[in-house]
Amino acid sequence: MLPSFTPALCLWTVLFWAAVPLSAQSAPAAPPAELTKDAAKIYAQFCVSCHGENLDGGLGGSLVDDIWKHGDGSDEHLTRIITGGIASLGMPAFGEVLDASRVRGQVVFIREKAARAREAGTSYAKPLDPGAVVKSEAASFRVEPLATGLGVPWSVAFLPGDAGLLIAERSGALRVWRAGALVPEPVEGTPKVWAKGQGGLLVVQAHPDFAQVGNGWIYLAFSDPSEEGSAMTAIVRGRIRDGRWVDEQDIYRAPRALYRKGGVHFGTRLVFDQGYLFFGIGERGAQEQAQDLTRPNGKIHRIFDDGRVPADNPFASVPGALPTIWSYGHRNPQGLVARPGTTGEGLEIWENEHGPRGGDELNRIKRGANFGWPLITYGMNYNGTPVSADTARDGLEQPVLHWTPSIAVCGLDFYTGGRFPGWQGNLLVGSLKQQELRRLVLDDGKVKSQEVLFRGIGRVRSVQTGPDGLVYVCLEDPGRVVRLVPAP
Ligand code: HEC
Structure with a gap:
């Protein structure tokens, strides 16, 4: 003793x-x-x-x-x-x-x-070799390089038929991949973006009715610079004609006075449903503003896909509140996706967001709800000091799942393609820090299990199921778009 x-x-x-x-x-x-x-x-x-x-x-x-x-x-x-x-x-x-x-x-x-x-004590497969077959729990696949030699790719948009892919690079360059090759010149005339820190050209996405006559809209979400050196997430749409960006329209821009200096937490992803457009903005490094309904940062927003603001949004009649807000108390949304098969009143939007040190979250977005940042969190500050003693409080939403320690989630999609039957209805989640692609099996709205599909071949910035049922992933360092292809 x-x-x-x-x-x-x-x-x-x-x-x-x-x-x-x-x-x-x-x-x-x-x-x-x-x-x-x-x-x-x-x-x-x-x-x-x-x-x-x-x-x-x-x-x-x-x-x-x-x-x-x-x-x-x-x-x-x-x-x-x-x-x-x-x-x-x-x-x-x-x-x-x-x-x-x-x-x-x-x-x-x-x-x-x-x-x-x-x-x-863990070792893991590094499927760097394009020929290598990864045998995972519910499917075997190869990681096939698609577009290489990119800057820092942050998202892809699928175009119908043989029109190929659009690739958004952080720098602001919008690239075209067609017929198996990258077009050397980026699309001309896209908006100037604030490509510093975590800012840049965040998202490229085609309107769901892109192929219909008179549509052809491509949406870009990006860090929008002001003359004063501040920035905020903004959305425009336009069309591409003969390699040029044309017909540009503003879809979302916050009031200039609410732009912020500092290079962190812009979000975002886009979800279209029945004429509505949902998107998230990170709190831009101002924690307490996630709770402030007069600020656009730290929120999920809902607008019409032409930029008009719906009159029936949850805070539309609250004096001083921004009428576009759909939910609040978010730190930095990095994935936003509608559950396939849900729409309108029954629409299920799932989101993932970065926690600080610990407390990355998977959430189911609800109209008007407060997701708690920074009043509650499963993480702490990077310097090791607490953000809050509480992980739960009455009236604040709980995540479906949290990752503590953080994996730095990035990108989110439901798998519903035809090429990986064993992955039907699973959620795919990317990770920057762990350089992972994860597969989450859901059961009754909860996460039943998680599998790491691959790890260690680059920071995973986005994951998206293509119309061909293959899984497209943007990887950084070096910048490339790869796809997961079934292997026998
Ligand atoms: C004076 C010695 C001592 C100090 C100082 C001490 N612990 Fe412990 N701790 C113990 C002992 C002894 C046990 C019981 C271990 C056992 O049964 O094997 C224990 C058990 C625990 C357990 C439960 C483990 C289990 O198996 O259920 C936790 C958690 C824990 N300590 C955390 C801490 C933390 C955090 C600190 C500092 C804030 C701390 N301890 C400081 C001696 C100490």
């Missing part, structure tokens, strides 16, 4: 200092500063002596082996133990020293370390 004495003693000294109000402490040489909010520092200060530098145990048990002795391993279990301790075994109660948000920080910190520990 002796070995337990020394760390425990140090701990109690620390606890004592932290527990005594600053005013009551006789002034030491350097008075203890306010307790840090940095989860790693808190761990180093209060936990490392017993649970080890790598959280793999010592006097206290391992926190990264997924073996839990005193509960089911849920967040609630960890929160309960950290707060209340296990007196009989020498696990101190930290509820007096660490407030709820700092305890939450420890839970996320433990999850991160556990994921890193798991990954260190």
Whole structure:
């Protein structure tokens, strides 16, 4: 029992200092500063002596082996133990020293370390070789390079017949891929975009009735620069004639006064349904504005696909609120898709968005709902300080699923093509950080299981099922569009 004495003693000294109000402490040489909010520092200060530098145990048990002795391993279990301790075994109660948000920080910190520990022991297929067959759970496939030598491709649009593909590059270039080859010159005359940080030409998409006479509309969503050096997500539509962008119309532009400086969190993706157009804008790095209905950022919006604003939007009659808002409390939407077969009143829109450090979310968008950022989140700030102690609150929506630690979700689509029968109705999710393409199996609106289809061949920026039933993926570094093709 002796070995337990020394760390425990140090701990109690620390606890004592932290527990005594600053005013009551006789002034030491350097008075203890306010307790840090940095989860790693808190761990180093209060936990490392017993649970080890790598959280793999010592006097206290391992926190990264997924073996839990005193509960089911849920967040609630960890929160309960950290707060209340296990007196009989020498696990101190930290509820007096660490407030709820700092305890939450420890839970996320433990999850991160556990994921890193798991990954260190994982090997995975790298189907870089175009000939290599990836054998996954429900289908075997090859990853076939389609368009290579691109800048940074962010989305593709499928054109009917043999018209090929349009590819949006971050730089603002709109590229055409036709008859097996990339047209060397980008489309001329597309709008100037703010290609800095996370900004650029975000989306290219054809109107669902593109092929009908008189339509031919192509939509572009992009980071729109102002003269003052600020930017906001905007949408235009136009047509392509003889390699030129023509007939341009503004579809969505926020008031200039609401544009923001800073290069993060633009969103977005587009969903068309029965004459409506849904899209998301990230909070542009201003967390609290996600809750502010007078701001366009941090919201999913609904407009008509010609830019008019529907009179029956949820906040249309709220004084001061922007009438385009459909839902709010979003951090940075990176995927938005309608569930195939749903439309009108029954339309199901699914969304994924980046959390901060932890707390990437998969959501089902609901009219007028508040998705909680930054009041609730499963993540913490990048510097290790908490965003919020709460992961849930009355009146705020819960995600269908959250990824903690974050995988940096990007792109989202339902698979309904004919080429991978084993993937019918599954959700495909890309990941920037993990360079993964994931397949999510749904059951009754919940995610039943996840499979990594491939990993490590580039940041996955978008994933889209083509009209041919193949899965098209935009990859970065080097920039290319690949497609998943069934293999025997
Ligand atoms: C003085 C030593 C000591 C310190 C300091 C300490 N723990 Fe523990 N902890 C223990 C012991 C002992 C157990 C029980 C281990 C066992 O049964 O194998 C435990 C158990 C736990 C468990 C439950 C594990 C399970 O299997 O259910 C969690 C979670 C935990 N500690 C987190 C923390 C965190 C976070 C900190 C810092 C804020 C911390 N501990 C600081 C000794 C310590």
